[in-house]
Amino acid sequence: MTDGLSPDVIPVIPRGVRLHWDHVREKWVLLAPERAVALDPIGHAIMTEIDGARSFGTITTALADKYGAPHEQVAADAGEFLRGLMNRRILEVA
Amino acid sequence: MDGSEVRDWRAEGKANGIPAPIAMLAELTHRCPLSCPYCSNPVELAQKSLELDTSDWVRVFQQAAELGVLQLHLSGGEPAARRDLVDLVKAARDAGLYTNLITSGIGLTERRLQELDMAGLDHIQLSLQGTDADMADRIGGYKGGFQRKMQVAAWIKDIGFPLTLNAVVHRQNLHQLPRAIEMALEMNARRIEVAIVQFHGWAMSNRDALMPTKEQAQEASRVVAEARDRLKGQLVLDYVPADYHADYPKRCMGGWGTTGLNVAPDGEVLPCHAAQTIKSLKFDNVRNKSLSEIWYRGSAFNAYRGDDWMQEPCRSCDRKKLDFGGCRCQAMALAGDPNATDPVCVKSPLHAELQKRAVAFSHHDNAELTYRQQPPA
Numbered sequence: 228m229t230d231g232l233s234p235d236v237i238p239v240i241p242r243g244v245r246l247h248w249d250h251v252r253e254k255w256v257l258l259a260p261e262r263a264v265a266l267d268p269i270g271h272a273i274m275t276e277i278d279g280a281r282s283f284g285t286i287t288t289a290l291a292d293k294y295g296a297p298h299e300q301v302a303a304d305a306g307e308f309l310r311g312l313m314n315r316r317i318l319e320v321a
Numbered sequence: 322m323d324g325s326e327v328r329d330w331r332a333e334g335k336a337n338g339i340p341a342p343i344a345m346l347a348e349l350t351h352r353c354p355l356s357c358p359y360c361s362n363p364v365e366l367a368q369k370s371l372e373l374d375t376s377d378w379v380r381v382f383q384q385a386a387e388l389g390v391l392q393l394h395l396s397g398g399e400p401a402a403r404r405d406l407v408d409l410v411k412a413a414r415d416a417g418l419y420t421n422l423i424t425s426g427i428g429l430t431e432r433r434l435q436e437l438d439m440a441g442l443d444h445i446q447l448s449l450q451g452t453d454a455d456m457a458d459r460i461g462g463y464k465g466g467f468q469r470k471m472q473v474a475a476w477i478k479d480i481g482f483p484l485t486l487n488a489v490v491h492r493q494n495l496h497q498l499p500r501a502i503e504m505a506l507e508m509n510a511r512r513i514e515v516a517i518v519q520f521h522g523w524a525m526s527n528r529d530a531l532m533p534t535k536e537q538a539q540e541a542s543r544v545v546a547e548a549r550d551r552l553k554g555q556l557v558l559d560y561v562p563a564d565y566h567a568d569y570p571k572r573c574m575g576g577w578g579t580t581g582l583n584v585a586p587d588g589e590v591l592p593c594h595a596a597q598t599i600k601s602l603k604f605d606n607v608r609n610k611s612l613s614e615i616w617y618r619g620s621a622f623n624a625y626r627g628d629d630w631m632q633e634p635c636r637s638c639d640r641k642k643l644d645f646g647g648c649r650c651q652a653m654a655l656a657g658d659p660n661a662t663d664p665v666c667v668k669s670p671l672h673a674e675l676q677k678r679a680v681a682f683s684h685h686d687n688a689e690l691t692y693r694q695q696p697p698a
């Protein structure tokens with residue numbers, strides 16, 4: 228498999244992983260077993276689009292519209308980001 | 322303690338370059354039905370009658386969250402030996418902490434696991450003493466323990482808790498490592514922590530029985546690297562390699578007093594689980610100070626922050642920001658001086674001798690295990 232994600236897969240945030248506002252460091256973090264992943268605004272925007280129902284393609288289209296960015300670029304960046312989380316078992320796909 | 326007091330400590334910490342901690346290990350009790358010979362609890366165990374009560378722990382969890390702790394590890398001894406475990410998990414979740422239970426499984430019934438699920442427990446780490454009953458029960462010193470653990474693993478899988486399998490390996494069970502990795506997959510674990518035993522606490526009296534051979538240590542690294550590659554995206558492998566056979570020491574957590582803290586069963590707050598072996602350190606207690614005050618001002622936390630305390634060769638070494646001079650507790654144990662370079666380091670004058678001793682320890686074939694004891698009532 229390549230570094231990206233196919234548009235048909237449905238990303239799912241698995242049990243034991245949650246978004247958390249870190250009031251001390253003033254940023255969003257993804258809490259997971261033995262990991263706390265600090266999210267930049269882009270990472271946070273991607274994570275909040277994941278609802279366990281919409282496909283990756285739908286999500287990247289929504290993000291591209293929302294931020295007025297080229298869809299291909301959004302899909303590549305978001306795909307790489309989510310693939311990294313998958314390799315660490317912080318994200319699953321259905 | 323009100324919120325404004327916390328913010329004052331934080332501002333002071335920031336001005337002094339002290340970050341807020343990310344993780345807290347709560348040693349709820351030193352009691353445990355098992356008696357693993359490598360237990361990382363101190364040799365002087367905290368007695369049951371001095372354990373913090375439920376309301377103390379709830380206050381500590383709230384203070385931890387305010388201080389910036391994100392991850393809470395509920396540990397022991399065996400945390401399931403605390404009757405109020407479910408209430409403690411609930412309180413930790415209510416405080417906003419990511420809550421992880423580190424357990425041998427003994428003392429967890431299906432009913433109790435369901436209650437922990439309802440209380441919001443985020444993750445479980447289940448320890449593994451061996452991959453069959455013979456090995457596991459002998460190492461854990463508890464007959465029937467393996468079978469019960471397997472039952473607990475099945476319940477964990479049914480309920481769907483995210484699981485990490487914690488395999489502590491040493492000379493006597495290192496050949497079982499490939500099977501341990503298979504078991505993690507069978508249990509639906511997302512992670513396995515493979516830790517070659519570290520020589521602190523009770524393990525210090527078992528160096529001749531547990532020290533892996535150099536060949537075993539290399540084989541373990543090979544097995545882990547191969548499995549990481551093969552199981553990418555399926556199982557995360559975290560690995561703590563053998564210490565005495567290495568050329569550079571392990572990095573001391575994220576740096577002493579920068580990332581995490583430990584609260585002992587009696588409320589003493591420690592920069593690390595082995596810190597009480599450094600007799601020159603004085604520890605504060607959550608019974609009479611806030612966690613913030615202890616973290617930012619406590620003398621034990623400030624003792625090894627930064628690098629003013631370092632001696633040569635660490636002081637002028639370009640790796641000092643990588644490993645912080647290695648382990649303070651190991652420097653204490655092996656060099657008799659907590660400020661010394663960790664003798665595991667090639668640059669330590671004690672390194673060659675330590676490696677020789679490691680080889681000698683690893684060839685004591687008939688060495689008996691010395692088991693951990695129970696804390697006094």
Ligand code: SF4
Nearest residue numbers: 573593595648649650
């Ligand atoms: S001093 Fe040693 S035992 Fe303590 S945290 Fe550092 S490396 Fe670990």
Ligand code: SF4
Nearest residue numbers: 635638640641646666
């Ligand atoms: S001399 Fe000190 S800082 Fe340098 S590698 Fe060794 S332990 Fe680390």
